[in-house]
Amino acid sequence: MAMIVVKRSCTPPGSPHISERPIPTRTSTSRRKLFGRSIVSAVKEENRWRSLGVSTVELNLPLTVVTGQTFRWRSTGASQYTGVVGSHLISLRQCREAISFLVHTPDEHDNAEAELRDYLNMDTSLEKLYADFNLADVRFAAVSPYLTGARLLRQNPVECLFQFICSSNNHISRISGMVEFLASKGCHLGTVEGLDFHAFPSLEQLASLTEAQLRDAGFGYRAKYVVGATEALLSKEGGGEEWLLSLRQLPLEEVVKSLCTLPGVGPKVAACIALFSMDQHHAIPVDTHVWQIAVRYLLPELADRSLTLKAHQEVQDAFVKRFGTYAGWAHTVLFISELSSQQNLLPQHLRSPKKQNVKSKRKVKALLLEAESGDEHKVKSKRKVKALFTERVAVE
Template identity: 80%
Template sequence: MRSWSPVQHYKHHPQHLMAHAVALKSSCTPPGSPQCHLRQIPTRTRSSCRKLFGPPIASRTPEENRWRSLGVSPKELNLALTVVTGQTFRWRSTGNSQFTGVVGSHLISLRQSSEEVSFLVHSRDEDASVEEELRDYLNLGTLLEDLYAEFTLADVRFAAVAPYLTGARLLRQNPVECVFQFICSSNNHISRISGMVDFLARQGPFLGTVEGIDFHAFPSLEQLSSLTETQLRDAGFGYRAKFIVGTVEALLSKEGGGEDWLLSLRKLPLDDVVKSLCTFPGVGPKVAACIALFSMDQHHAIPVDTHVWQIAVRYFVPELADRSLTLKVHQEVQEAFVKRFGKYAGWAHTVLFIAELSSVQNLLPKHLRSPKQQTGKTKRKAKALLSEDASIENEEKVESKWEVKGLTVAEAIVRTERKSLLKRKGKALFPSD
């Protein structure tokens, strides 16, 4: 086979030399000239673009631009008076007038402005049902301004505090989540309740982190069933540990599933709902009323605690001041609220309850703030409130007292020994004459 050099090749095949010269000229011709013949760029698919350039531009939209309005005025929804005043313990402050929490399986932030409330879903694959779920959770189907107008005409106290507490709305929570939150709330304070609820929530799917705070979807009953009483006690639940375990077992035994059974209670009269809920360990009349009011559409349920009892005696039924709060008196307080405010008495109760909170007192003028000191009679009556834990053994009651004070028996012993040591040192430094 003959081997030719390029020069010899073009000498014997001049047509090839002409073709190469034309190709070279076309490649060097400035863009826009008539002789320019650009090579066609192949069309890329969406998947090939994603490999080259990362996620589509739409999914990389800055988070600030993904906030959407709920179309709700502050008169219809005041976040600070709704999501962090004791109805739920799942929302956290994550910015100026901003709160973050979980609705179903969605991690959501809510932001209050002087004109509206907007929301942000932190998931990238947001679906169309999220806003509908959020509106249902916030009970936006009920017009709050209309209720405030009715309550203002019905009661002098409500009329006095309402202008300073507009937008305090009732939530419509998932019943499973609500049940376990309020079992944790028994004889407890908000910061500790929140810690317990967070511990339970961590058994559910992780949804994300906002401002350094981790959020989880609330676990299913099956997921909660993996927790033992020992684990819960080690986590600081105390005697409530066996209530959590017992209620999980009771709900799992319900025909058709515990969550569906709880949802079915929404269709029953309030008395039947309370009786059904009180069959669970750790659930008494007050806790049952909270669950009914905040998750089961029982708008006239009245959870009677110290604050509510004082409100009733002070403004509605002063004749109850000399009586102990038995089940019968508990019912009379419930009836007094319903008689005054009607079928949405629970909503009015919530506003009056919020007006008693120390964290809200600065929103009220001084003449409307709650008395700082109680009378001896009121203190005695407060101590006589119906116990939610009547079935607890004596040693558990003692344990709960230590827990409320934030002490353990070991810490108490250390304190006693420290005091004794200081006393001995004092005597050594300043011996008596």
């Protein structure tokens, strides 16, 4: 019987002998050359993520940073958002039941974490507030299990002010573009996933923008409000930012009254600024969504009325009566429950009815564009435009 011998060497017979060379041990320098600096940097950055020490019951990122409180956070990965807090470039990541964060400038970590916690209002227990609100209101109790972790932010008042001047009669994607244009005038802090991030500009930096530049950038009639508000704040004794911060110490009525002296700020925008940056936890910004909530669940007698200043105050009072001193936090959850972008989180029986068809949305949008371009005289009935402004559903 022939015997087959399998040689360990794969060198064919008659080939010259090739000595085996040991595989060299790679140093950190050779690894960088082999894999590239970007991969090594990515590994180091991944190791710098830290737990924020809160669960998604206390902070749900998609329900907090991209639902209309602010327009500065951008998606930079799966369940990951990047934004600017003060002068810090920070990423937040939601994994399972925990939240982690990354400060992109390592030597600023400790100070940045303290500012982040202040920005996120982490001293307030959301779980406790939800429990109280559930007892106070049937609608809140119905939707809250599907909208846990919708936390209220505590933003810088200057940044918050200009964001909401941009928000007037606008939709989220366009507002975000305007806010990013303003932010681009501030200090560049870094790039994450190809996106540039800037610290929000100072009033002095904003003052370099002209109305013409802003109109060219798509701000429309809001351009004059940005310029006017900047000039008004710069004229304040002691400085505009200091003046805005001082409003945190005043009652809500005085805060709203003071803010309404600035160009481009009406009661609704003033209430947004008060709620999201000035510790006025019971402020209620009343827009189309909130008006519908009030009519449907709190004040049905308002159904046939227009959204006047008096009606705005009635809605404010009704929310505070129902939810107490943190009524603005409850308002935020109910507001999110009305957003078309969040309706899929709710079971069918809790979703809001759609009252306006696509055709009427387009009509409203066309009228808004006419008014914005200064061609309001083309519209036969200004009263009709005003009614549509009040009743319109934001095109998102």
